[in-house]
Amino acid sequence: MxxxxxxxxxxxxxxxxxxxxxxxxxxxxxxxxxxxxxxxxxxxxxxxxxxxxxxxxxxxxxxxxxxxxxxxxxxxxxxxxxxxxxxxxxxxxxxxxxxxxxxxxxxxxxxxxxxxxxxxxxxxxxxxxxxxxxxxxxxxxxxNYMPLDEDEAEIQKELYIIVKNARAVCQEHTEEAEQLLKLVEEVCRVTLDRSGNLERQLSMLLERIRIMYDAEEQGELTQIEVFSRKSFCRIxxxxxxxxxxxxxxxxxxxxxxxxxxxxxxxxxDDYMTPIQxxxxxxxxxxxxxxxxxxxxxxxxxxx
Structure with a gap:
C-alpha cells in the first residue's frame, strides 16, 4: 500500500x-x-x-x-x-x-x-x-521507430510538422488555416471533413505518420511528439x-x-544542472x- x-x-x-x-x-x-x-x-x-x-x-x-x-x-x-x-x-x-x-x-x-x-x-x-x-x-x-534512411526520416518529420501546424490553427476560420488544411490534404493524400472534428481528424493523421515504420526494418527509436529537443533525435x-x-x-x-x-x-549534456x-x-x-x-x-x- x-x-x-x-x-x-x-x-x-x-x-x-x-x-x-x-x-x-x-x-x-x-x-x-x-x-x-x-x-x-x-x-x-x-x-x-x-x-x-x-x-x-x-x-x-x-x-x-x-x-x-x-x-x-x-x-x-x-x-x-x-x-x-x-x-x-x-x-x-x-x-x-x-x-x-x-x-x-x-x-x-x-x-x-x-x-x-x-x-x-x-x-x-x-x-x-x-x-x-x-x-x-x-x-x-x-x-516510435525512426527510418534509418535520412531522406525518409526528413519526409516523416516534415509531414508531421505540417499536420501539427494545421492542427494548431484548424479551429480558426482564416485563409491561413484553410491553406494549411489544403496543404495537409495534398501532401498526405487525404480528404478532411470540414464539418467534423478537424482537430481529432488531424490527430489521427499524426498517429498514422508516427507509426509509418516498425521495429523489423529500423534500428533506432525517437519521440516524435514535438515537445523538446528529443523530438526526432535518434536513440x-x-x-x-x-x-x-x-x-x-x-x-x-x-x-x-x-x-x-x-x-x-x-x-x-548538462542535464544535471537545474534550470527553473x-x-x-x-x-x-x-x-x-x-x-x-x-x-x-x-x-x-x-x-
Whole structure:
C-alpha cells in the first residue's frame, strides 16, 4: 500500500522554488495512479519507462523536479498498443483511459490515465487521494521507430510538422488555416471533413505518420511528439532494452537502462544542472489551476 509520512505534505522551498502543500498532495495522488499503471504492466508483461521531466527528476532529484507538476511515462510501440487495448478492463471503477482509440472527443496524440472525470472534495475521496480533490493522471507517450534512411526520416518529420501546424490553427476560420488544411490534404493524400472534428481528424493523421515504420526494418527509436529537443533525435534501441527501478519520492519508478543516453538527447549534456521552468509545453503551472477555480466557485455557490 502506498503511504507517505504526514510531514511529506508540508509546503516547503526546494532548490529555491516553493512547493505548496496542495502540490505535494497532487504529487502523491499522481504517484498512486502511476502505481496502478505499473500493476497492470507487471500483470500483462508490459514495460513502461519514466520520461521527460519524470525521468530527469528521478535521476537528478530522486523525485519530482520541484517546479514540475505531472508524471510522464513512455512505452515502445507494441507495449503502447497492448496497454491501450487492455487498460480499460484492468483499471479500478471510475478511473478513465483517454486516447484517440477509445474516446471520440479526445484529441491528444498521447494517452492518459486519470483517477476520475470530476473534482471531488468529499471526505472519503480526500482520505483515499491524500487530500487532493482534483482529477489527476499520468501521461503515456508512445515511442516510435525512426527510418534509418535520412531522406525518409526528413519526409516523416516534415509531414508531421505540417499536420501539427494545421492542427494548431484548424479551429480558426482564416485563409491561413484553410491553406494549411489544403496543404495537409495534398501532401498526405487525404480528404478532411470540414464539418467534423478537424482537430481529432488531424490527430489521427499524426498517429498514422508516427507509426509509418516498425521495429523489423529500423534500428533506432525517437519521440516524435514535438515537445523538446528529443523530438526526432535518434536513440539506439539498446537504451530502451529494459527498464530498471530508480528512487522517486520514497518509492520507485521504472527508467530506461540507457537513461543517460535518453537524457542527453532530451536536455543536452548538462542535464544535471537545474534550470527553473514554471510551466510545461502543455499547461500552466500548476496543472490544477482551472480545477481550483471551479472548486472555489462551487464553494461560493453553497454559501
Amino acid at each position: 502506498l503511504e507517505f509520512p504526514e510531514n511529506y505534505f508540508r509546503g516547503e522551498e526546494l532548490e529555491g522554488f516553493y512547493v505548496e502543500e496542495m502540490m505535494k498532495r497532487a504529487w502523491a495522488a499522481q504517484i498512486k495512479v502511476l502505481k496502478e499503471i505499473e500493476r497492470i504492466c507487471q500483470k500483462r508483461g508490459i514495460t513502461y519507462f519514466a520520461d521527460y521531466g519524470t525521468l530527469l527528476g528521478a535521476v537528478r532529484h530522486k523525485g519530482f523536479i520541484p517546479w514540475d507538476d505531472d508524471i510522464d511515462i513512455a512505452m515502445k510501440p507494441t507495449d503502447y498498443k497492448r496497454f491501450l487495448q487492455i487498460a480499460e478492463q484492468e483499471l479500478p471503477e471510475g478511473w478513465k483511459l483517454l486516447s484517440l482509440y477509445n474516446n471520440d472527443e479526445y484529441t491528444e496524440t498521447f494517452a492518459r490515465v486519470v483517477n476520475s472525470d470530476r473534482i471531488n472534495n468529499y471526505k472519503e475521496w480526500l482520505d483515499e487521494w491524500f487530500g487532493c480533490p482534483f482529477v489527476v493522471g499520468v501521461d503515456i507517450f508512445p515511442l 539506439p534501441q539498446e537504451a530502451y532494452e529494459k527498464s530498471i527501478p530508480m528512487m522517486f519520492e520514497g518509492t520507485d519508478v521504472q527508467v530506461p537502462v540507457g537513461w543517460d543516453t535518453v537524457l542527453r538527447a532530451e536536455y543536452g 521552468v514554471r510551466s510545461s509545453a502543455c499547461h500552466d503551472y500548476p496543472f490544477y489551476k482551472k480545477q481550483m477555480k471551479i472548486l472555489e466557485e462551487r464553494s461560493k455557490g453553497k454559501q
